[in-house]
Amino acid sequence: MSALTADVVVIGAGVLGGAAAFHLARGxxxxxxxxxxxxxxxxxxxxxxxxxxxxxxxRRPGQEVPLDSARFLPLQRAASDRWNSVEAELETSVELRRSGGFTIAETPEQRAELIAKHAWEDRAGIRTEVLDGDGARAALPLLGPTVTAATWCPLDGYANPLLTTPAYLAAAVRHGARLHPFCPVRAVERSGSGWRVTAGDLTVEAPHVVDVAGPWLGEIAALAGIGLRMTPVAIQMHVTVRLPETLRHLVQHIGEGLSVKQVTAGNLLIGGGWPALRLEPDGRSPVSLSSVLGNVAQAARVLPFVRDLRLLRTWAGPLAATPDEMPVIGEVPGAPGFLVAGGTYAFTFAPLWGETLRCLVEGKPTPVDIRDLGPDRLLEPAAPAAPYEEAR
Structure with a gap:
């Protein structure tokens, strides 16, 4: 069977793959x-x-290297600006809510970190307000007595991930992209000045490959002979029963892994990076009971009303982490046309990274400086890799 041809092959149909496909196809x-x-x-x-x-x-629980918040903030600001137009661009609702958020502290050290981050946010053009414990409880009476300080940001919010990724992919298809699910990649190899990708029963030739395979980003790169130091992990989330509108804002903890919000359906969603037991080769992860207890106890401590709610279910989700906990995005040195994007907080960055990948394919200046976020810092000799579908 003759090979299909394309300008770009996007490997991974998650939120980054959908955003990249949309921006590229629209272009x-x-x-x-x-x-x-x-x-x-x-x-x-x-x-x-x-x-x-x-x-x-x-730091999330179990995370060895702290995230560089000062470096993250310009990226968060640029991503925030782009989220403002996501629903108009995709021509559908993704339940985007910019209801604002509180980041809380309980210890003197955490309070000092809030004050330091407020200065970084100000330099990045992100408006935040520092509140003492009483001021935080006056603004959000649901907060418990252990909260000693908080920062308020009106731009924080959330979108429904079960709507966002399908919306990006549907919009990409409307602009001519072709989506092939249940089509595991088996080989990625050079073909002339471009690439040949074998997946399922398909062979596709293209000058550009965009590897946005999430936790398996490194495995896809290995098929192309590229070794990337990535650390796939699995984190847990918990959802409670539905309740009337109670918590209108996102609440997160500056010093510990915790985020809490009430979603459109009325459930409370508790997350923040508490780890599952392990990430299995098929992408599934057994739930860690200690993480469940730790995360829920933390939520009940800072938001006491949580202790009266019944937990409906807990699940674990895989994510791609780099050794330095920073995003990775850019062209792989020595592999012209092979682009990668991933790392933590990919959902927040999806609109920004989709636009950035289009600029990289087109050889245009990127909307933000990504020179220190490229894959060059993660390169290592590639180990022989099993075909992608066999590793599942």
């Missing part, structure tokens, strides 16, 4: 999107869907 590029399973069912379908605009906690 007139012929795009083929491949996914080993159902689109948006792995990390993108299990994320909390938070839009983090103010600085996030620097």
């Amino acid at each position: 007139g590029h012929r795009v083929i999107v491949l996914d080993r399973g159902a689109p948006g069912r792995e990390g993108s379908g299990t994320t909390a869907g938070n839009l983090h605009v103010q600085a996030v906690h620097t």
Whole structure:
């Protein structure tokens, strides 16, 4: 069978793959999107869907290297600006809510971190307000007595991940992209000046490959002979019974892994990066009971009303982490046309990274400086890789 041709092959039909395909197809590029399973069912379908605009906690439980919040903030500001137009561009609702958020502290050290991040946010053009404990409880009476300080950001919010990824993919298809689910990639190899990708029964030739395979980004790169130091992990989320509108804002903890919000359906969603036991090769992750207890106890401590709610279910979702906990995006040195994008907080960055990947394909200046976020810092000799579908 003769090979299909495209301008760009996007590997991974999660939120980053959908955003990249949309921006590329809207720009007139012929795009083929491949996914080993159902689109948006792995990390993108299990994320909390938070839009983090103010600085996030620097460590999740079990995280060894702190996140560089000062470097993150210009990226968060640029992503926030782009989320304002997402629903208009995709011509549908993704239940985007910019209801504002509180980042809370309980210890003197955490309070000092809030004050430091407020200065970074101000330099990045993100408006936040520092409140003492009493001021925080006056603004949000649901907060418990252990909260000693908070920062308020009106731009924080969330979108429904179960709507966002399908909306991006549907919009990409309307602009001519071709989506091939249940089509696992088996080989990625050079073909002339471009690339040949073998997936399922398809062979696709294109000058550009965009690897946005989430936790399996490194495995796809290995098929192309590229070694990237990535650390796939699985984090847990918990959902309570539905209740009347109670918590209108996103609440996150500056010093510990916690985020809490009430979604449109009325359920409370508790997340924040507490780890599952392990990430299995098929992408599934057994739930850690200790993480469930730790995360829920933390939520009940800072939001006491939570202790009266019944927990409906808990699940674990995979994500791609880099050794330095920063995003990775850019062209792989020595592999012209092979682009990667991923890392933590990919949901928040999706509109920005989709636009950035289009600029990289077109050889145009990127909307934000990504020179220190490229894959060059993660390169290592590639180990022989099993075909992508066998590793599942």
